Structure formats: structure tokens, C-alpha cells
Amino acid sequence: MVRRFLPLFSILLASCGGGDGSSASTEAVTTVPAAVPSPTPAPAATPTAADASALPTEAGATAIIFAASDLPVRASPYIVGAATHFSYAALAGYDPDSVAQRFTDSGIRAFREDLYWNALAPDWDVTGAHLPQPLVTFLGKTTARPLYILNNGNAFIPGASPPVADAGQTAFAAYAQRAVAATAGRDAIYEIWNEWNRNVVRDKPVMVGPGDASDYRASLYYAPLAARATSAIKQVAPSAKVLVGAAGDDPDWQWTLDVLARGAAAQADGVSAHIYNHCASTANRTASEALGRLTLLHTKIAGANGGRDLPLYVTEWGWPAGTNVCAVSAAKIATNVPQFLLHTAALPWVAGSWYYETKDSGVDPTNIQHNFGLYDANYAAKSAQCAFADASAVIADAKAMAVQSVDNGLTVIRVTTSRGLAIVAWSAVAGRQGRITVGGTAAYTTRTLCQATAAAASDRTLTIGEMPVVIDMPNASRLGVNARLL
Structure with missing residues (x-):
């Protein structure tokens, strides 16, 4: 600008299941009991990376599916x-x-x-x-x-x-x-x-x-x-x-x-x-x-x-x-x-x-x-x-981040984080909204910038306007969305 003066995301952690082995016991008897092998404890369940790329068929929508390895990593931070x-x-x-x-x-x-x-x-x-x-x-x-x-x-x-x-x-x-x-x-x-x-x-x-x-x-x-x-x-x-x-x-x-x-x-x-x-x-x-x-x-x-x-x-x-x-x-x-x-x-x-x-x-x-x-x-x-x-x-x-435009008016940015995957999206057309449908069944959260985080809707869809919306899916290996400008 010409100087006019001279000199001058909520983090949703994947649940960890755990398996505990049951302890075996015997009552005291007058005969020597047969040896009972101790049960082997079941291993703790390991969280598996969610594949949220399964998408419903949606006429007129663009399918965007990605994994972390698909996105280019900057040589130096923005x-x-x-x-x-x-x-x-x-x-x-x-x-x-x-x-x-x-x-x-x-x-x-x-x-x-x-x-x-x-x-x-x-x-x-x-x-x-x-x-x-x-x-x-x-x-x-x-x-x-x-x-x-x-x-x-x-x-x-x-x-x-x-x-x-x-x-x-x-x-x-x-x-x-x-x-x-x-x-x-x-x-x-x-x-x-x-x-x-x-x-x-x-x-x-x-x-x-x-x-x-x-x-x-x-x-x-x-x-x-x-x-x-x-x-x-x-x-x-x-x-x-x-x-x-x-x-x-x-x-x-x-x-x-x-x-x-x-x-x-x-x-x-x-x-x-x-x-x-x-x-x-x-x-x-x-x-x-x-x-x-x-x-x-x-x-x-x-x-x-x-x-x-x-x-x-x-x-x-x-x-x-x-x-x-x-x-x-x-x-x-x-x-x-x-x-x-x-x-x-x-x-x-x-x-x-x-x-x-x-x-x-x-x-x-x-x-x-x-x-x-x-x-x-x-x-x-x-x-x-x-x-x-x-x-x-x-x-x-x-x-890592990578941008994709949909319908010449809906902007979708694919994001990888230390927790998993995310989408940031907005309508770039004044007065028009867009719709995002999130694939799979894995839990995610969503929020519009400067607003509180909310849980996913039951139909896994959300309407977006000009203010960017963040969809955050921790522990995701793949994430897919259907996106369209309304």
C-alpha cells in the first residue's frame, strides 16, 4: 500500500478399548488339585485408523477422498x-x-x-x-x-x-x-x-x-x-x-x-x-x-x-x-x-x-x-x-494442506494434522451456500471459525457459507467427503 507518510480444532480422541483376563480360583479340597493353567490375558485393543472414505451416491456432488500421504509437505512453514x-x-x-x-x-x-x-x-x-x-x-x-x-x-x-x-x-x-x-x-x-x-x-x-x-x-x-x-x-x-x-x-x-x-x-x-x-x-x-x-x-x-x-x-x-x-x-x-x-x-x-x-x-x-x-x-x-x-x-x-475448488465456487482444503485428517471449506460465492457430506461412520467434530465446536449431525452433512468451516476427524487414515455448491 502506498505509504502516506514519508520516512518512515475440539480434539476428539479415539476411544481405546481394553481387554482384562479373568482370574481363575479353586476351592481347597483334600486331594491335590490338578494343575490349572492360568488364563492368558486378552491383549489390549489397539485403536485402528478410521477409513472414512466410504461415500454415499450423491447426484451433482464432487467426491474428494484423500490420505495423509496424498498431500505435499512444505519445505518450510507458511x-x-x-x-x-x-x-x-x-x-x-x-x-x-x-x-x-x-x-x-x-x-x-x-x-x-x-x-x-x-x-x-x-x-x-x-x-x-x-x-x-x-x-x-x-x-x-x-x-x-x-x-x-x-x-x-x-x-x-x-x-x-x-x-x-x-x-x-x-x-x-x-x-x-x-x-x-x-x-x-x-x-x-x-x-x-x-x-x-x-x-x-x-x-x-x-x-x-x-x-x-x-x-x-x-x-x-x-x-x-x-x-x-x-x-x-x-x-x-x-x-x-x-x-x-x-x-x-x-x-x-x-x-x-x-x-x-x-x-x-x-x-x-x-x-x-x-x-x-x-x-x-x-x-x-x-x-x-x-x-x-x-x-x-x-x-x-x-x-x-x-x-x-x-x-x-x-x-x-x-x-x-x-x-x-x-x-x-x-x-x-x-x-x-x-x-x-x-x-x-x-x-x-x-x-x-x-x-x-x-x-x-x-x-x-x-x-x-x-x-x-x-x-x-x-x-x-x-x-x-x-x-x-x-x-x-x-x-x-x-x-500439510492442499486446496481443491468445486463448482467454481466451493473451496475445500484437505489437511493433515498430528491427530488425523481434516477438511476446511467455504463458499466463495456471495449469497450462496455449499453442502458437505462426510463419508464413513467414524466420529468427527465440526465448527465454523470463531464459533464453538459441535458434534457431527446424524446425517453427516453440514451446510457451509462464506465463513470457513473446519471438519476434524482424529485418527483417520482416509477421509472422504461429497461437496457441492447449492
Whole structure:
């Protein structure tokens, strides 16, 4: 998002049966009794893994059957993150203690923060590496993984505001190395700039596409900077993860794909993407629309990047509340958020996502920039926060996840856990419901996110809406469901 500030499951355990051998006894008699062999105790019954894949015939439904071994296991856990603004904490109202507690409450395990060039070097100490004190304080209160944006130009250095000249890009690469040195030790991720195509030059009409040499926002100026900064970081921290891209409002990903075609990601570890649709038509302000555009980018990365695929990091996504024409209702945000979070966590090519943002940056309901938070400006939870936290807990509990769409509107995610198997499902079509029928006879529980757990219905069916529903079947070896959009 364009910054408006400068520098800145109930666990149902399978019953264990047990067999006890009966003791034999004899009465005392005057003759020596014949030897009576002691009975052999029956072995304790061992719980058997439930095969819940037997499904009734259901016209119009899609059968989904899986075992744990069918699902791909991620090489590294999906990153659940959120944006913070400690680099201009006073302006945005970011308090380290309050934010750290909200991270714990919401299952946020990573944060994204600006490291402004001239803030890292106060008083024009161009060789300095000074982190903002609110950020330092926050780092002492959280174990969340940092993602740092190496951001903005430096007017003190010729050709570095913006850094498009060779001298400016050389200086930016040196700043990137100092920033990495100043933030070492936390397995940080580094992102080269934030929405270059929108804000490297301000107060101009929105640029569509890759641009040209007459506009510094063009991809041809960003690509060499990203490549040079990535190389510089790898020289001092070879294992550091570096992301390039992070475009704002990039229709059909033209700017991002041209950046890749120009070699910006030759040494990079991932492509950063921002996904917003709050100013689209009302019908398109959905998680489904955002996921469709993200999938489009994924299909094009390798082709643009010399045949080399890279994971996607969704470093900004979300929907603003408020009264602005681009605002989205609290109820819609509350279903969009878990849909997007759970769906992307089930895509092996998405490394993680950072919600924009942790808390509202202001209190003006007409100002879009003030209203993106999971919490309001005073740290009170908004409608989407509970579903975000619950979805994050589902992701943390999962050993593997895989997504399947049904009828172009019903989303079903297959899940393996340490207890057994699960399904997470929702309708991705506003105003329409879906139906799930669970196979077999094994016990299971079900719950809608942020609601209490319930036992299975006698007919083993449930109706689902836009808020995701979790079906949890411990000790299952196979699980099958019939799914359909109603």
C-alpha cells in the first residue's frame, strides 16, 4: 500500500478399548488339585485408523477422498505476518508493547517494516546503521520474524533521490549491506523497495505497465537497482532471503514481469506481490478475485525469469473499512480475510503473506489509509481479527494442506494434522451456500471459525457459507467427503 507518510480444532480422541483376563480360583479340597493353567490375558485393543472414505451416491456432488500421504509437505512453514509502522511509530500510533501482545493474540509470526535509508543514517551519517528506537524496543518484545523493506532515496547523495544513477545505485547497495549488518541474527527477509512503480516519483498520474525511459517509475530503472542491491546483500549475508517486485496496482503484472525479464531476480529468493481490490467493483472486492490474480502471476514467473521459478511472498494484502467509496463492509472483510489466508497457505508456491496492517494508522473513517487494521487505532479487535487468529491457528496445526475448488465456487482444503485428517471449506460465492457430506461412520467434530465446536449431525452433512468451516476427524487414515455448491 502506498505509504502516506514519508520516512518512515475440539480434539476428539479415539476411544481405546481394553481387554482384562479373568482370574481363575479353586476351592481347597483334600486331594491335590490338578494343575490349572492360568488364563492368558486378552491383549489390549489397539485403536485402528478410521477409513472414512466410504461415500454415499450423491447426484451433482464432487467426491474428494484423500490420505495423509496424498498431500505435499512444505519445505518450510507458511509465514503468517502483518505490517507494522515503527519507522514512523508516533505518526501511526504504533506502541511496541501493544503490538507485541496483538501479535500473540492473533497468531502473527512475522512483521514487515520499513528501513528508510535516511532514517538508518540520521543527521546524514551516510555510513551509519541506526535502527529506529521503537523498532529496537519491539524486537526485544517479540520473536516474530522480520521482513525489512529497504526503502526510499537519499537526497544527501547525488543521483540517489531516487537512486537511478550509477552512483546512487552504488550508494543504495552499500546502504543495503549496512542495513543487513544492523538487523542480523533474526533470520530476516529483505525486500528491495516498496511500490517503486507508484511512489518513487510522487504526484504524477498512475503509471500503467512497465513505463519508459521518461519516467523513473519504469521497470527499467528498478530492475538494475534490485539486482545490484540483492548482489550486495548476498556478499555479506549469503543465506539471507531477498525479495524483488512489490509493485503497487500492476494490472496483468506487466511491470513486475518486465522487472523479472530484465534480470532483477537473478540472485533473488522470491517475488514480492501486493494484492488489493477494494476500489474494484463491489462484486470484485473478494478473496477469490485476489487469489485469481495471484495465480495468474504465479503462472508467468518462470517464463519471465529465464525459466527459473520463484516462490511468491504476498507482502501486502487486505481490505479497508470506513466510509470511503473504496471501503469494504466489516462483515465482508471478516470472511475475505480467513479465505485468503487459508487458501494461500494451501498453495505450495506461496511462501507467506503479511496482512496490511496490524492496526489502524488513524481515526478518520473517510481516509482509506487509516482503516486497514485488524485492530482499530486504539488496539481494539475489529471483526476480521478473530477469523484471522483462528485461521492462523489452523495453519499452525497443519502438517500439510492442499486446496481443491468445486463448482467454481466451493473451496475445500484437505489437511493433515498430528491427530488425523481434516477438511476446511467455504463458499466463495456471495449469497450462496455449499453442502458437505462426510463419508464413513467414524466420529468427527465440526465448527465454523470463531464459533464453538459441535458434534457431527446424524446425517453427516453440514451446510457451509462464506465463513470457513473446519471438519476434524482424529485418527483417520482416509477421509472422504461429497461437496457441492447449492
